Amino acid sequence: MKSVKASAPGNIFFAGEHAVVYGKPAIIAAVERRTYCTASKRQDDKIIIESREFGKAFAFLKNTAVKQRTGKQELFVLFDLIESLAKKHEIKKGLKLKIESEVPVESGLSSSTAVLSASLCSLDGLLELGIKKEEYFEYLYPMQVKIHGGKASGSEIISSALGGYNRIQKIEKEGKTMLDWRNLGQQSLSVVIGNTKVRAPTALAVGMHIPSLMKRFPGMVENEFEKIAAICNEIEEALKKHDEALLGALLNKNQAILSKLGLSHPKLDDCINEALKAGALGAKLSGGGWGGVMFALVRKGDEQKVAKAIESTGAETIITKIGCNGAKLCE
């Protein structure tokens, strides 16, 4: 039985979170913690999904519809993906997906997007559908909306598909809000990601806090978001020059603005301070803030030292690299 294995990276906001909601650019980085998916053909009409992390789910492909779904509900979104592929590409026979992930769930690394991208990549390879990485957004955005609700930006899909660093920006086009992106290429940087274990209530920070600041301090937030946009531009230049020290300084600058806007958290500050004291080039929160994760950019060789410093606060760490490959077939 033919089978094809593919992988896709996790992702973190490198810079620009929150400002991106208001039309400013942000930079997302692919994280070298990957999700692997092996797709194989079946002779019958069964759809089987086996996830090491979540368990199993079963269904049947009936006239390009995925019916009689049973098993782990968390995996049903993959039935939706298969159904959309079946309709578009006239798939008639059963399939099996086997998924193993190195991206911790609820770690701020968008594990669900990595699962979707790896699955699409393996199915594309197996069924020779000829889907371009640039088309992943179109295929996967409806699935991400199912997982995260209507407010998902889908920017993680771009990162997980294309890899490296991606500059993303919401734009208005013909009266519609769309996501514009530009891939900034690959470049391996060492990071330590720290998980504060404090749940990040992103909807409150975005929906309540920032609007309340905008109302009370007219122009202030907009002004700070302009500065964040400028930082994203400078990061783009620093990436071109491979200037890690400058990148670190720019991350710190972004963090200072997020902190001024009341988007950090004492535990994030604690992790960031310990990382900088231990010699990190820069450190900032990543994502919604008010908890969740931070990351520190470190010189090669400093990973363990910085990880230990972050762990001294009680946080969990992941030592990894960013700016790596996007979704790809395994050799």
Next chain:
Amino acid sequence: MKSVKASAPGNIFFAGEHAVVYGKPAIIAAVERRTYCTASKRQDDKIIIESREFGKAFAFLKNTAVKQRTGKQELFVLFDLIESLAKKHEIKKGLKLKIESEVPVESGLSSSTAVLSASLCSLDGLLELGIKKEEYFEYLYPMQVKIHGGKASGSEIISSALGGYNRIQKIEKEGKTMLDWRNLGQQSLSVVIGNTKVRAPTALAVGMHIPSLMKRFPGMVENEFEKIAAICNEIEEALKKHDEALLGALLNKNQAILSKLGLSHPKLDDCINEALKAGALGAKLSGGGWGGVMFALVRKGDEQKVAKAIESTGAETIITKIGCNGAKLCE
């Protein structure tokens, strides 16, 4: 059919939270948002609980055991309370409890303790059990452990039973950890309580954050907790003198220490700053920190102004008074 109505107040930490975990004193205040319970006798062996907020629950009293429990599980802890009373006081016949609460659930005002205290007070009145307020702890602590797990301190029971202000402190007695308390009398103070809507992860703050600081900065936290203990002593004196301005200043001092220890939150800081700008005498977080609620002590007449200021941040407010009556029968 005879029936007896009673009420019990909500409660907030006025000062000393976190330090109290390490054997320092804390001061809890009764809040004039009350829970009402009407208890009535039945001729049969049915136990009926009707809660305006939660719904209904039913059971039968069989040989002082409350059996065949059905309905809203949230109310089953009241069956436990009735069973413990039935065993101790040989209650043989059915009962009905009707509960209405002004204490918002999950608002940081220990709504569940108010329900328990009001229920015990009405049952005591109805069945003429002669239970003293000082004995409420003994009756209700096992119920609070069922609701909150083994880490409940039970200090809210003291406050809800006795009312006013209570100084509480964990002490070691004959090798056991016990709760010592002293009632500081009643005294009506105007407050505005602000709910940040950010869930307070108290277990993480207590179990991870503070221990990590103690390990990294030996003596620092202990030193700050000593200062908080001194503030609690000063608050006791200020209450005696009815010195509201001094009380406000002491609350600010306590908040500054909690903030230094990384226990505040940007949204708490936001609410506190707005309250102080609007003329509050003092303001601090109450409870675990990292979200949850804050309160502002205000001059009579300033309630609306300060509430509006706190609400401008997106938080919800309650204008009320503290230092009021504990559990009592309604006239």
